[in-house]
Amino acid sequence: MSNYIWLIPAAPLAGFLINGLFGKRFPKPVVSSIACGSVFFSLVAAVLALIELLGLDPEYRSIETLLFSWIPSGAFQVDIAFLLDPLSAVMMLVVSGVGFLIHVYSIGYMAHDKEFSRFFTYLNLFTGSMLILVLANNFLLLYVGWEAVGLCSYLLIGFWYKKQSASDAGKKAFIVNRIGDFGFAIGIFMIFWTFGSLNFSQVFESAASSFQIGSSVITAITLLLFVGATGKSAQIPLYVWLPDAMEGPTPVSALIHAATMVTAGVYMVARCNVLYTLAPTSLLVVALIGAATALFAATMGLAQNDIKRVLAYSTISQLGYMFLACGVAAFTAGIFHLMTHAFFKALLFLGAGSVIHAMSNEQDMRNMGGLRSKIKTTYLTMLVGTLAIAGIPGLSGFFSKDEILWKAFSSEHGGVVFWLIGVVTAGLTAFYMFRLLFLTFFGKPRYDKHKSEHLHESPRNMLFALASLAVLSAIGGWIGIPASMGGGNHFERFMEPVFASSAALASHGENHHSHVTEYLLMTISVLFVLLMIYFAYVAYIRRPQLATSLRERFAGIHKVVYNKYYVDEIYAAVIVRPLIVISMFLWKVIDVAIIDGIANGLAYMVQSFSGSTRVMQTGYLRNYALMFLGGAIVVLAFFMSMR
């Protein structure tokens, strides 16, 4: 039973191998059907696994399957083994589902690229690695997936390797992620030497049973793991790679840098909920970083002109939201938002891709406008996505965002401040998303004639993906409608077994708030969002000059925000350049001048000594014979004198 779980990650990896080895010789349809087929296979298997899981009693919904022993070294034993439980089930469905749609979309988007097969090879590798990540049953295998998706991110960001900016961005993503992974790895070492195992079940069991809340070891471990999460999920201070990652093809941005990979950090924190619950300090740090990132990134999103960069900052901001949820111990809400975000952010990115495709690779929103009538399907689907991310009641984003806001307010780890930051961020999100929508689809066209002749709606398979995601963005939240709104909140009930032990650990004095408070808060946030949408409407449709004049009035602030607070420049000046200078110093001074200087100096000393003695070698036979004779006489004289 459930022995086929390993097939879920294995199928895309097989597709990766086939396309990687022979893809160049295959025609494009074969390549794409291998790639999409393998992911579809995973999707079907994932659905079957979910059905099987649902057939079990909730407390038995945790199935581990061992494939083989990976690294056996004395007491250290790590297996290649998979864990199927509600959390990994949700994740693998999101990954394979959204992944499949994006694969289908890519067939159209990449149709004219010469390196079609290489693209799908990487994409399959990514899907397989991501599935390993979410299905791993131990920290090390999670780490494997973690680094492997980082590799795919590197390869796909730098897919158009001839562009300097693309290969720069890929490198940056990898290295920044490595910094995060460094913390993660140290966390793993600590976990092993504390618990004697890396298996999730064993670690969490022994943590829950024998550690007190607030234990310093657990705090250290969770903080280190969170360092990893900030790298992968682009949180302060390691978020800098994500905006640059938009150099990759748009389907990549949708799949990796919006829907799946960047949420790995959230998944990991949720997976370690027991550990985090034991470390309130770490929870506070997670919540603070999450809230700060959410707000900070949202402000940066306000001033960007590149359609994909707006979405990138939006992603960072939404990830901050998820961490905020985890930080107030509302792990279910975090995962719920992860799922809905995957739907609508993938949709938005694919929509943006469709716009870029239609505009022949134009990404600057200042050169768009009025596209509403030209590419109608794209517009409609993007509208759904925008409404969903803005949190308009009824759509998926509303339920998950509301859940987070409510938990941020009501949870014992939360507080009014967190709620307030959440609401402000929600308003800013609504503002910049509608700014994007208005600038792109409304107003007068700001592109030249030449472009308008080429304007075309995307091919059918791209629209299929858009439409499917639009449906999911609209109704995907309905499985988590909270009880206060008359829903069953199936999602929370489904996830309960995963978070049961941490819920049991937490003190039971949950603050009881009436439904009235909940409705009140909800109304405030929805009204604020609507207000911000109205502002966007005013600034970009009714009085377009308002935006310009505002920008001019606050030129200084705008410049700072537009330049992303100069964080990249600061990092370059404080870390990168000194490192190069130090390295040059080590090489030229320590290595060449000092160490080699000593070695060569010794050699020169020997050489000059022998240089002064070698004049005795005249090369004339007679001189040697004379010396010989002299030597013989000296020896004879010595022996004579001895007598």
Added chain:
Amino acid sequence: MVPLEYYLTLSAVIFAIGVLGVLTSRNLIVIFMSIEIMLNAGNLALIAFSRALGDVSGHAFVFIVFAVAAAEAAVGLAIILAVFRNRESVNADDFNIMRW
């Protein structure tokens, strides 16, 4: 019976002649011959001691020296010949390629 000292004196004189020959002459052949003279001076001393002490191992040594001298003559002359063919000279002063 001739006393041992006479033999030794003769041997020393011959040896000194050989040394002088090596040091003063320029011709490689002459140098070579002088070396042979030195070897034979040694042989004479060996034989003399051997007789005086009544021990035949001195004789045995002399035969070894003969063999070595013969081998040396063969190799040495061959080298001189080769040198002459290359440089058209047997003058030792013309060759200082062993210089530093």
Added chain:
Amino acid sequence: MDQYVLTIVTALPLIGILIMLPISRKAESVLKGIAFTTSLAAFVLSLYLCINFDSSTDAMQFSVNVPWISSLGANYHVGIDGLSLWLFLLTTFLSWISIWSSWNAIKDRLKGYLISLLLLETGMLGVFMSLDLFLFYVFWEMMLVPMYFLIGIWGGVNRIYATIKFVLFTLVGSLLMLVAIIALFVMHYYATGVYSFDLTVMDDFAISSQAQRWLFAAFALAFVIKVPMFPFHTWLPDAHVQAPTAGSVILAGVLLKMGTYGFLRFCIPLFPDAFMESIPVISVLAIIGIIYGALVAMVQKDVKSLVAFSSVSHLGFVMLGMAAFNMQSMQGSIIQMINHGISTGALFLIVGMLYERRHTRMIADLGGLFTSMPVWTTFFVIVALSSIGLPFTNGFVGEFLILLGTFKVNAAYAIIAATGMILAACYMLWMLQRVVFGEITDEKNRSIRDLNLREKLILVPLVVLIFWIGIYPSTFFRPMERSIDSLLKRVAYTQIATPEIPIAEVDRNDGPMGTYRDQGE
């Protein structure tokens, strides 16, 4: 039959040399064929060793012990155990690969070149199987001669400087080691009245800790230079940059392992007290090497010297693992030796293939090679990623275990050393970016032809091994487990009186596994 396999494998290259001697130097393809066949035969035969290796014992296997110079008590005593098995195989494997790789690279004096490589192989194999100090020393010095010629004759522009530097650095250490070997011999004679150089005999010979310090220092110096550890590493970049491709492969792949292997085989079991005392020094030097090597690699302008400095960094990990001295770190350390041989060997091969075509290795001259050489680039990227320790490649298994083991002993060491993994990503990816990505800036790079079949066939086994060790390392761990275990136990046994190694700064009091101990400590 079993006991002669080692001898036969070691002698095969010599037999190849004997066959080649009478053949005219002009018959190049015949000479190449003979060298290739003998090295391949040695490799295939050495596979017999690994198939018939008994993983359930820590004893020496396939051993032969016959008197050699009986008046000195020197024996022809050879054998392998879990510590040397994989290094022995790595040697036969890389020798074969490197002979194959120099098919077209060497135009001049091919015969001498092939003979040097084969002689080198015999020397290296001899070092890994010797269980007699005298025999060991003979093989140890025997490697030096062909390597001297390989760099000095077939090397680059500055080859004479490089080869003399290499030989002098190595000799300084090994002569002191010779003195120490003789001292050990004499001390043993005074204590027991028996002439012996035999390692197994010496193992049971208790040496005063004062004497241990001096002898250890002499042995360690020889090995530390060979590894090479900071600050004795400066011969390495020069030697690598000047050496021909096959020389670099052997140098990085096998010769450097002589140093680390020497620690395992000689320094640790012979002088356990002195080794334990020197652990802080070794660890700190290893960590300096890791970071220093990585930083200096980052600013290199020549791809080959970049790889050479990265070797300093990787070997630092090996030494760190050895100094941590527990099951995980030791296994990681040994597997990392193999990994480095494979990954760095492959990197040198790849750079060599480029050099054959482009006659430059300067990063500034390259760029955009993905466009002209996609297959070559693919191999390059895979190997580079294994070198920076990506999971499921060999580098990860080694570095992870080393750091894991080190963390237990000293968390600070592990944390500082782990930054080396970040720096590794920096220098490798930056180099890749400048060499293979981007637009082609120099027109000469546009017309380079991609790898031919022979070159692909050379690289494929290396890549297979990279993933094999990364995904299923049990194959490689199983044979070494018992030998490491007994080494750990033996040192622990002689160490009862001395204070324990500091335990990790983990807050041990509040964990259920707080008293968790690894086996073998």
